[in-house]
Amino acid sequence: MSSALDQIFVHGKRWLLSWVAGAPDWVIQITSSLINIVALLAVFLTLFALISVLERKILARMQNRYGPNRVGPFGLFQPVADGIKMLIKEDIVPARADKVVHFLAPVVLAAVAILTLGVIPYGRNMTAFAINGGILFFFAVGSATELAVFMAGWASNNKFSMLGAMRAIAQMFSYELPLIIAVLPVVMAVGSLVPDTIITAQGEYTLGVVPRWFVFTPWGAAAFILFFVSGLVESNRTPFDVPEGESEIVAGHMTEYSGFKYATFFLAEYLGMFAVSGLAVTLFLGGWHPPARILEFVPSYIWFFAKLSVLLFVYIWLRGTLPRMRVDQMMNVAWKFMLPMAFTCVIAAAVWHYAGRGMRGWLWSLFVIVVVYSALSILLDTRRKFAPRVYRFAE
Amino acid sequence: MTPTLQAFVIVSVVLFSIGLLAALSRRHAIFILIGIEMMLAAANLNFIAFWRFAPPPHPPTGVMIAIFSIAISAAEAAVGLAMVIAVYRHYRTTNVDQYDQLKG
């Protein structure tokens, strides 16, 4: 029963494919891909709509106000209204802009985001694009984001756009390193680049109670935090939304965009956020595995989306809580703290492996991480570097 | 109907020639680099294609060489572009016709 419920979408796809069973191979392939794409788009566009309104409402709660509550019940139809508004708005393209590139930039951005969503397993046997080396695919394709942002900034022929794009690329480059290196310990521990294998490796329970998610090992926890923070930067979320800081450079590389192109940018940003969160869930939080053996009757995709929702809530929560960071502070953290810590995680994972993956390994890797963390804190003298800025000329 | 090795090599030859065209005919320094990258890419295509078409079993030598070639061309691109910037600072131009200090 539970397995039928669990595999309902897989069976559904198989049923749809049976309609074209007699067709040549390439027709079946294309049909299968189309079904996957449609499903992905449907789910994530809905999620995007839902999250956009939820974010506004949660932020409003945090700021002691109501938020959108006029359109539909609890303002739930707000995204529909927004979408219509965006669609019918005039699409302005600057006269000196490079028209083709200006048009392509949001498209590439959204395409990249959707492609990255494809390799994440959403449930048991529910990977849209099962490829040998999915994690590598995720990052390879994800790296095109920078190019898209640059296209947007350059094609607009506007100095704010260019500046914003430069800032975005700089911070993306800087945080891409810790992001990727934080993934390495998991890849090393599992010995595979395939997301499904990684999730399978996290399926057991220690003593039958504690799930063997990598987040419950010291190196996994540290890598998860590094990955999550880098993910925040990659998706340009607060407190790292410097590239589009309204108070400084209008809206960064999106300044010259309006109407549906602007909406596409927005969509791409949220889809990127989903993708990074989904990968975090896959790598560290056990993917679609339930947190306890007795909860296995609940379908796997529900667990995935539950974990994803928690992470998205944290995103929103952070946005409501933290102020924006300064550019130099961001760079300092990336190169002087995040990168060494990411390497430390790799070493700690190796220590954990060679110490037997048991309690001993757990303690040893904890020791390694604590030592390096303390050394880095002392070396960088964080208390002085991140002290409140004194505005000497503002008083 | 599957493409033969000859088809891949022809594509590689065309890519190489286009790269050579870019490197030889354009005046801008960056085009030379772009051309060189394309020629390297053509070579990589050859490596992979010959690996694929070799009778099995065989070691993945072609793949290995392609990987190393990609890494080396990345290094080459970084240094080459840095040189373009440095030279640009000195001559205030990117037109390679005007880089003629070494004229004999």
Next chain:
Amino acid sequence: MNPGIVSNLWLLPAVPFAAAIVILSLGKSRRKSAVVLAIGGQIVVLAISIVAFLPTLQTHGSRAVQNFTWFTFGEQTLRLGFVLDPLAAAMLVMISLVSLCIFVFSVGYMADDKNFTRFFAYLSFFSGAMLGVVIANSLLLLFMFWELVGLASYLLIGFWIERPSAAAAAKKAFITTRIGDMGFFLGMLWLYNRSGTLLFYDGGRGCLESAGLALLGASATYIALLIFCGAVGKSGQFPLHVWLPDAMEGPTPVSALIHAATMVAAGVFLVARVYPLFSLGAINGVTSSLTVVVWIGVTTALMAALIAIAQADIKRILAYSTVSQLGLMMVSLGVGGVAAGIMHLLAHGFFKALLFLGSGSVIHGCHGEQDIRKMGGLRRLMPVTFGTYAIGMMALSGVPLFFSGGWTKEEILHATAHWPRSHAPYYLMLAGVVLTALYMTRQMLYVFFGNRRSAAEHAHESPRVMTMPLIVLAIGTVFLSVVLTSAWPWLHGYLTGEPVHFHIARVIQPMLFISLLLVSGGIALGIWFYRKAGVQDRDRPAEVDPLEYAQPALFRFLANKMWIDELYARTIIGFAWASARLSDWMDRYFWDGLVRGFGAIAQLFGIFTADVDERGINAGVDETTVGARGLGRLLSSAHSGQIQIYLGVVAVGMLALLLLYAWLA
């Protein structure tokens, strides 16, 4: 006898050598380490010497030999070795004991010298070399150490290198002894030629043993005389004695150690060592070579004693006295009294070292003054020095009974009296005894008695470190008389290997009375003649010597060392000068002209080749260069500096290769 000691004898030279090297490698400021090393090395040497000496007491006349192969040259093996017999053992003890005393004395005497450590390094070096001479069982090894001794002597005489006189004296000593050594060397070669070995004792095959001697035959006389040349040079015998008084330019401990006690005795020792060569084929104890030795010794002894009377320098008097005493020893050896000569050598080592150290103490007390006419009345100011000096003086003068020198002199006179060939040496020796007593009394009166003159005003007794060696040597001098007495001639028996019996009656001999008479006569004459020395006496001024006043011509003759130096300067050195002039002239005009002629020919040839070069080769090279430049200019036009052209050329080249490959295939 314990063979282990002989096989370890190499330590005797090695320890002081090692000490010298370590001291030299230390810094100049490490005075204390230098002293500790040098004296420590000397104590070790003394200990080894005593250990080596004791077994020889048990079996009289024993001889232990340790030979080894130095290197093999074709079929010839060159073997060296060490020997330990009573002669060597007695010398070892004497040398190491006297050396130790002098080392200790030097600590005080050289205290203010800036090259203090170097001095001790040299002293240690000398000590090692001297010990090596004594224990060598091969004429070659002996010669090597002999030359090392000469080197050490040179270094130490010229120790105060900044004084021109010291440098000249060092040079003189070195060259003069070298003349003797030349003979020594020739003798050695001759000996090797005849006997085929240079080992002294080699189980019957050595050159001093019957088998070896049998090979020599008549040439033994000439070989012995040539070797005697070396001894003459080293021991300052008559024709080559001139360097020894000049050697007094060195520091006084050096004079005491080298030029009184040990090195100059090496000549006597050498003759004693190779005595079988001298006495080969002796008829009634007389050979022609030994006769030469006797007459040289007699001449030297008398002449030096005479010169000593007229000298004013305290050290020069002692130096001539040394020469005279060495002559005495030679006479003793020559007349067959080998044991007597060596006994006198040993006794002389002690008391002459004592006298030199005493004079050193006097000089030290008088702030470097060496002229005895400026001293006087020092017996109150320097009682210890005076007492010990007096003992030494009595021993030297040959006062019998209680002083070692007396007994040994007695023995020598005894031996001389029985020389069958002639009685002249005996009477001349008796005159020498009187003269010795006379000049020593003169010196004593000048230095220690009478009024205090200029240099004695501020004199003071020397420090303990200098007086202690004096006392030790004085005790040694007196103690030796016990074993030297003719009533119990222990040392004589030890050296000759004859059994010894105590006969008090042997003390009472007519010879003893004669010599007692002569000595006391000499002393009395000295006291009478020099009682007013240093003060005005009637019309004689204070600074004029009584003898000079009485016999000015004789005094001048003696004071100028019988003009031997001048004679040498006129004859030998003059001849050398003349030949040098001649060579100079030859060089300047004859050889130089020859060379110039050749040069001119070469120059002509050079001019010719230069012309060929200029006209022929150079022009060709020039043209080639011009051509190369043109070609370079042509080729450099291809070097456009345009990167794309280079790239294009590369591409065309690739295409060409491709076509070539296709064509070949």
Next chain:
Amino acid sequence: MNSITFIIISVFTLAGALAAATLPNLMHAAFCLVLALLGLASFFFLLGAEFVGLALVFIYIGAVAVLIVFTILLTRRDSKEHYAINWSGVLIALAVFAGLTWAVLKTQSLSVVPPQIRTLTVKQIGQTLMTGYVWPLQCVGLLLTAALIGALVLVMEERR
């Protein structure tokens, strides 16, 4: 692997490459280079070398292309002026093309169809890299470090 895919990818790749070589606008040329490289990556996928294809995308599009556009930005002063073609270069390129094509067409042994092979997994590549190719791998690491430092030194502001 079939001909239709091959032709589509070839056309895509070569069109991108030709555009990259001839477009007057530098920035467009750079973007077209990205397209050509994407096509090349597709070729690699087609040939079963997925890892190399991904690495190509990762390195060329993620890093080299961005570097190129940055360089274009930094030297923008005369990116559009003197759009001149060096015709002798074109001639040489055409000659090389003709020569190579002739040689390839002449070679009979190139007309082979791909054999069936087992897919090359990332694990296999990793094992080969870490066993047989450790030494070249280390050398490449050193080279990349040197290139990084060298590039930094080259573009550093000149101190006057």
